[in-house]
Amino acid sequence: MSQSRDKALYQIQGILLLCLWYCGEHLQLRCRLCLFRLSLRIPREVIRANIGDAHAMGQKPITFIRQVVAICAYPELLNSDMMPEDAKQRARYLLQGCNGGSLGAYSMSQGIDRIRKKVAKYIETRDGGIPSDPETIFLTTGASDGIVTIMKLLVSGHGRCRTGVMIPIPQYPLYSAAISELAAVQVNYYLDEDNAWALNVPELRRSLNEARKRCYPRVLCVINPGNPTGQVQCRKCVEDVIRFAAEENLLLMADEVYQDNVYAEGCQFHSFKKVLFEMGPEYSDTVELASFHSISKGYMGECGFRAGYMELVNMDPEVKAQLVKLVSVRLCPPVTGQAVIDLITDPPQPGDPSHENFIQEKQQVLSALAEKAHLSEQMFNSIPGFQCNPVQGAMYTFPRIQLPPRAVQAAQAAGQAPDMFYCMKLLEEMGICVVPGSGFGQREGTYHFRMTILPPLEKLKTVLENIKGFHQRFIEEFS
Amino acid sequence: MSQSRDKALYQIQGILLLCLWYCGEHLQLRCRLCLFRLSLRIPREVIRANIGDAHAMGQKPITFIRQVVAICAYPELLNSDMMPEDAKQRARYLLQGCNGGSLGAYSMSQGIDRIRKKVAKYIETRDGGIPSDPETIFLTTGASDGIVTIMKLLVSGHGRCRTGVMIPIPQYPLYSAAISELAAVQVNYYLDEDNAWALNVPELRRSLNEARKRCYPRVLCVINPGNPTGQVQCRKCVEDVIRFAAEENLLLMADEVYQDNVYAEGCQFHSFKKVLFEMGPEYSDTVELASFHSISKGYMGECGFRAGYMELVNMDPEVKAQLVKLVSVRLCPPVTGQAVIDLITDPPQPGDPSHENFIQEKQQVLSALAEKAHLSEQMFNSIPGFQCNPVQGAMYTFPRIQLPPRAVQAAQAAGQAPDMFYCMKLLEEMGICVVPGSGFGQREGTYHFRMTILPPLEKLKTVLENIKGFHQRFIEEFS
Numbered sequence: 001m002s003q004s005r006d007k008a009l010y011q012i013q014g015i016l017l018l019c020l021w022y023c024g025e026h027l028q029l030r031c032r033l034c035l036f037r038l039s040l041r042i043p044r045e046v047i048r049a050n051i052g053d054a055h056a057m058g059q060k061p062i063t064f065i066r067q068v069v070a071i072c073a074y075p076e077l078l079n080s081d082m083m084p085e086d087a088k089q090r091a092r093y094l095l096q097g098c099n100g101g102s103l104g105a106y107s108m109s110q111g112i113d114r115i116r117k118k119v120a121k122y123i124e125t126r127d128g129g130i131p132s133d134p135e136t137i138f139l140t141t142g143a144s145d146g147i148v149t150i151m152k153l154l155v156s157g158h159g160r161c162r163t164g165v166m167i168p169i170p171q172y173p174l175y176s177a178a179i180s181e182l183a184a185v186q187v188n189y190y191l192d193e194d195n196a197w198a199l200n201v202p203e204l205r206r207s208l209n210e211a212r213k214r215c216y217p218r219v220l221c222v223i224n225p226g227n228p229t230g231q232v233q234c235r236k237c238v239e240d241v242i243r244f245a246a247e248e249n250l251l252l253m254a255d256e257v258y259q260d261n262v263y264a265e266g267c268q269f270h271s272f273k274k275v276l277f278e279m280g281p282e283y284s285d286t287v288e289l290a291s292f293h294s295i296s297k298g299y300m301g302e303c304g305f306r307a308g309y310m311e312l313v314n315m316d317p318e319v320k321a322q323l324v325k326l327v328s329v330r331l332c333p334p335v336t337g338q339a340v341i342d343l344i345t346d347p348p349q350p351g352d353p354s355h356e357n358f359i360q361e362k363q364q365v366l367s368a369l370a371e372k373a374h375l376s377e378q379m380f381n382s383i384p385g386f387q388c389n390p391v392q393g394a395m396y397t398f399p400r401i402q403l404p405p406r407a408v409q410a411a412q413a414a415g416q417a418p419d420m421f422y423c424m425k426l427l428e429e430m431g432i433c434v435v436p437g438s439g440f441g442q443r444e445g446t447y448h449f450r451m452t453i454l455p456p457l458e459k460l461k462t463v464l465e466n467i468k469g470f471h472q473r474f475i476e477e478f479s
Numbered sequence: 480m481s482q483s484r485d486k487a488l489y490q491i492q493g494i495l496l497l498c499l500w501y502c503g504e505h506l507q508l509r510c511r512l513c514l515f516r517l518s519l520r521i522p523r524e525v526i527r528a529n530i531g532d533a534h535a536m537g538q539k540p541i542t543f544i545r546q547v548v549a550i551c552a553y554p555e556l557l558n559s560d561m562m563p564e565d566a567k568q569r570a571r572y573l574l575q576g577c578n579g580g581s582l583g584a585y586s587m588s589q590g591i592d593r594i595r596k597k598v599a600k601y602i603e604t605r606d607g608g609i610p611s612d613p614e615t616i617f618l619t620t621g622a623s624d625g626i627v628t629i630m631k632l633l634v635s636g637h638g639r640c641r642t643g644v645m646i647p648i649p650q651y652p653l654y655s656a657a658i659s660e661l662a663a664v665q666v667n668y669y670l671d672e673d674n675a676w677a678l679n680v681p682e683l684r685r686s687l688n689e690a691r692k693r694c695y696p697r698v699l700c701v702i703n704p705g706n707p708t709g710q711v712q713c714r715k716c717v718e719d720v721i722r723f724a725a726e727e728n729l730l731l732m733a734d735e736v737y738q739d740n741v742y743a744e745g746c747q748f749h750s751f752k753k754v755l756f757e758m759g760p761e762y763s764d765t766v767e768l769a770s771f772h773s774i775s776k777g778y779m780g781e782c783g784f785r786a787g788y789m790e791l792v793n794m795d796p797e798v799k800a801q802l803v804k805l806v807s808v809r810l811c812p813p814v815t816g817q818a819v820i821d822l823i824t825d826p827p828q829p830g831d832p833s834h835e836n837f838i839q840e841k842q843q844v845l846s847a848l849a850e851k852a853h854l855s856e857q858m859f860n861s862i863p864g865f866q867c868n869p870v871q872g873a874m875y876t877f878p879r880i881q882l883p884p885r886a887v888q889a890a891q892a893a894g895q896a897p898d899m900f901y902c903m904k905l906l907e908e909m910g911i912c913v914v915p916g917s918g919f920g921q922r923e924g925t926y927h928f929r930m931t932i933l934p935p936l937e938k939l940k941t942v943l944e945n946i947k948g949f950h951q952r953f954i955e956e957f958s
Binding site: 051053054055056057058059061066067069070071073074076077079080082098099100102103104105106107141142144145148174177178181300301302303304305306326329330331332333334335336337 | 532533536537538550553556558559561578579581582584586621627653657660779781782784805812
């Protein structure tokens with residue numbers, strides 16, 4: 001394994017995407033990326049607020065989704081009176097789309113035909129009628145798979161000059177890891193923390209100009225709603241970014257996996273696809289766009305099924321052809337996950353037996369998330385030394401924390417990033433697992449952590465109270 | 480996209496891993512890899528004997544597997560009297576191993592702990608008690624995912640000299656595609672067609688010596704039972720290969736996805752792991768081995784779930800650490816597929832309610848495959864101009880066909896490989912889809928095709944009769 005590439009890839013300082021498990025009374029920790037390992041004697045529950053894994057935090061699956069999956073897996077259930085008629089009907093429809101009528105057959109590599117058509121229809125409805133072509137839809141093994149695949153296609157072939165990929169800071173670390181793995185160049189642009197983590201074009205331009213000295217910037221990644229930062233871009237902001245991409249001939253990668261997770265009043269999700277087409281043919285005929293969605297987030301939170309989709313706009317036919325080849329090598333995305341995509345893009349309609357329950361379950365999840373987003377922000381802002389932007393969308397708070405100089409020194413003595421030091425203490429003392437900002441990138445000298453808003457409300461309140469108490473003690477200890 | 484790499488990757492001449500679908504009365508064809516497209520007016524059924532996709536050819540899923548998956552997906556079914564007690568018990572066990580008790584939560588990246596333990600136990604039993612450590616087991620998104628991941632780890636870091644990967648010819652094209660994608664060097668060794676596609680060490684040595692002039696050969700891939708060639712390696716042959724790998728310091732990649740598919744009398748599957756350990760510490764302490772298995776083949780044929788596992792022996796701890804990091808970026812393999820791995824590595828035991836039915840279904844599939852393997856070989860060998868090695872294992876026949884010089888000329892005039900030309904005619908005239916040998920590689924001037932033995936018996940008989948008739952007409956036409 002090449003050392004330099006490897007180092008670039010994995011020494012993302014301080015990342016703490018931890019695996020946690022108990023071995024007797026000792027909590028075992030292992031970081032998923034840096035392999036940092038630790039054994040702690042914490043004889044009580046650990047709150048895993050480090051990863052956007054809704055079901056792991058107790059969120060219940062949507063009944064209709066699971067009923068249809070169960071029937072597809074075991075079609076004898078078409079005879080069961082435990083299953084509603086519309087679930088049976090949908091299972092029949094999906095199995096007809098599977099080779100041999102089985103979830104166990106390979107599908108086409110791009111994804112099952114009738115499901116891609118549903119996705120296209122769903123996008124059209126979402127975007128107020130702007131057309132979407134099923135041929136431009138690719139079902140994927142989760143959004144991560146799609147993102148890495150597209151990057152792989154784009155990141156090569158510019159002669160001796162390496163391809164630059166612009167990513168927000170803070171960012172979801174999949175991006176930096178993929179860039180390093182592909183030996184591309186990471187080009188950072190900073191989100192504006194003082195302005196609710198807004199994406200500003202002047203900062204994009206600064207970043208691009210600086211990057212052109214060292215690489216060939218070709219891709220601009222945007223995460224909207226933001227992870228870990230939780231901002232939801234306004235329409236004008238999306239427009240500005242598209243205009244910038246058009247001027248600078250950048251391909252846009254729009255990570256929109258949190259499109260259903262918008263909570264703040266006055267905020268609305270604007271898909272890049274929709275805005276692009278509303279800006280007229282000057283843009284909609286030229287700007288290359290790949291946008292990504294997933295079944296892992298939203299109200300369904302079905303991470304374990306590993307499924308998502310991407311839509312490609314204005315993609316060079318040759319590049320698209322390469323893409324078809326590239327995905328074919330892996331045969332097909334998991335078929336069960338593809339079925340779930342069908343269900344979220346074409347949910348039960350009014351009048352269907354499952355409609356009412358589906359809507360109720362969906363609303364319950366989303367309104368609980370909205371309440372918890374608001375609560376977390378409020379609570380954090382009530383802690384002296386905390387500063388937390390509104391959680392407009394996604395599933396995370398990303399508060400900025402002021403750490404006393406003595407804490408910074410103690411961290412350095414321990415060989416840790418200061419916010420890593422803070423998060424480890426929080427875990428050790430309170431059993432609360434969050435991710436230090438250094439895992440996502442942050443402006444030099446600032447410190448943050450990412451915490452999911454996924455714990456059940458009462459538990460979340462306790463967590464927030466506990467963090468407050470912890471922080472006061474921490475500050476006292478290091479003042 | 481880099482042109483040269485791209486060309487190497489995809490211009491695998493004549494490959495015909497076709498997607499087929501009807502559009503009105505016209506059959507649409509698209510090759511999964513070379514994107515070759517065609518529309519044919521074939522107003523009758525097409526037999527897709529081109530891909531090892533058991534369920535697509537009508538094989539029924541194993542009931543117990545699907546019952547457990549259904550209950551896991553929709554745990555309300557724990558209350559259903561349609562489900563046997565052992566399926567319920569297993570579902571409870573599996574859900575306890577899932578975070579939040581849900582298939583929808585992420586698992587550990589390496590795979591669910593208790594399932595990896597089952598896999599290790601399964602391997603131990605298979606290999607007569609030779610120990611297997613769950614820490615060396617990685618669950619994967621199908622065997623392809625594991626193979627590509629391991630190659631990615633190994634194929635770099637030898638300075639300016641590119642890494643060579645030895646693969647059999649004929650080979651399953653995943654290997655050549657992955658090698659090209661990773662910009663490694665494909666090093667061909669030829670299987671001995673005159674000797675039932677045996678793997679000979681002198682040929683390995685010839686290939687290695689030749690390759691050392693142009694690259695740094697580091698990996699030796701073996702497919703056993705063979706795809707597309709169907710041979711099952713004898714114990715001595717496995718031993719010879721291991722000794723060769725030890726002498727030449729090659730890492731062995733053993734693709735053993737067809738380990739349950741052995742039909743010929745006197746043939747037996749010998750895992751590389753077992754033989755390695757039986758050869759004593761001189762080998763078992765030193766030879767690096769990665770072996771792969773899958774739920775897509777065997778008697779279950781659950782391709783659509785995309786799951787498999789790999790076991791690593793003597794892997795450098797640093798390389799293993801990199802692997803853990805690499806798989807972490809994609810979060811985790813599909814959890815439903817992981818559950819299926821649990822079921823095939825720990826099937827119902829005597830006394831369990833589902834045991835009898837499970838064994839019966841399994842035997843039914845395997846004995847039908849054995850019958851069809853035998854039938855296909857016999858039938859092909861009865862056709863003048865056909866020469867077919869015994870189908871000792873796997874799911875394919877790979878007959879050699881003699882093509883008259885005029886057919887070769889006609890193919891050249893059409894810009895096609897001669898066996899591609901033959902296979903296209905077979906598809907057009909008879910609606911039978913098989914893969915030309917040129918897609919797998921073959922000795923210069925020889926022609927083959929790969930046909931699965933998966934069609935139901937009666938249909939397979941018709942297919943074989945039809946090929947016989949077609950071949951006679953073809954020979955007449957071009958004599």
